[in-house]
Amino acid sequence: QASLNVYWVSLVTTMGGPVFPIAADGTFVARHLAPGTYVLTVTIGDPVNHTAPRYLAVRTIAVSHDNIEGVTLNVVETPIRELRGTVVWEGGGKADQLHIGMQRMLSNFSAAARVEPDGSLAIPGMWPGRYRLNASAVGGQVTSVRFGEREILNGVQCGGGQRCGE
Numbered sequence: 001q002a003s004l005n006v007y008w009v010s011l012v013t014t015m016g017g018p019v020f021p022i023a024a025d026g027t028f029v030a031r032h033l034a035p036g037t038y039v040l041t042v043t044i045g046d047p048v049n050h051t052a053p054r055y056l057a058v059r060t061i062a063v064s065h066d067n068i069e070g071v072t073l074n075v076v077e078t079p080i081r082e083l084r085g086t087v088v089w090e091g092g093g094k095a096d097q098l099h100i101g102m103q104r105m106l107s108n109f110s111a112a113a114r115v116e117p118d119g120s121l122a123i124p125g126m127w128p129g130r131y132r133l134n135a136s137a138v139g140g141q142v143t144s145v146r147f148g149e150r151e152i153l154n155g156v157q158c159g160g161g162q163r164c165g166e
Contacts, residue, residue, distance in 0.1 A: 002044045002075075004028045009037040009060070033063050042073050043109070043127065054080050056127060083123040085147035087115060091140030095119070098138075100145060102131040121145075 004020040022028045022042065030040075038061055045054035057073035087100055100113035100121055109129075113121040133152050135142040145152050 002042055004030065004073075005041045005043075006030050006033065007039045007041070008034070009039060035063050035065060037062050040071070040073060042075055044075060054078050054127070058129075078128060081126045083126050083147060085121050085145060085152075086119050087113075087121050087135070087142060087146075088119060088144040089137045089140050089142045091137070093137045093140040097140075098142065099134070099136045100142070101134045102126065103134060105130040105132060 002022045004022055006018050006020065018030070020028050020030045040057075040059045040061060042057040043055070046052040054077070055075045056078040057075040059071070059073050061068065061071060083102070087098060089098060095115045095117045098113075098115045100115060100123070101110055102113075102123055103110045104127060109127055111123050111125050113123045115121045133145060135145055
């Protein structure tokens with residue numbers, strides 16, 4: 001069970017674009033795309049069994065005024081990581097009142113952190129890609145989020161031979 005997500009790069013957004021079904025034989029049709037550059041993403045995973053293998057394919061295409069045929073995405077098993085770090089906040093509030101999340105750029109995928117009272121955090125299930133950090137504290141303010149030795153201000157890259165946050 002899979003679907004094709006299409007994201008228009010010109011919009012520079014983390015929000016997902018249209019979703020197109022993929023037939024049992026692996027074929028798909030994405031209709032009515034305006035000219036521009038798009039990222040096509042296919043993710044396959046078991047939403048119930050988080051330890052089952054997960055698969056990903058990503059491809060960038062340029063759409064002009066003509067129909068495009070023969071686009072192939074090679075779906076491969078993809079390592080899913082757990083991102084570990086620390087958060088510092090001020091102005092009151094407890095760890096369970098912190099909201100730390102990562103939104104994958106050009107994707108519908110987001111993940112939330114488990115924050116411990118000492119400020120350590122873990123975000124399970126991170127797919128490869130670029131992420132935008134979302135951080136807030138009820139009754140206070142998040143002043144720092146670190147993954148390893150890196151302060152994360154504008155997001156983080158996962159995959160590409162690196163661990164998340166390196």
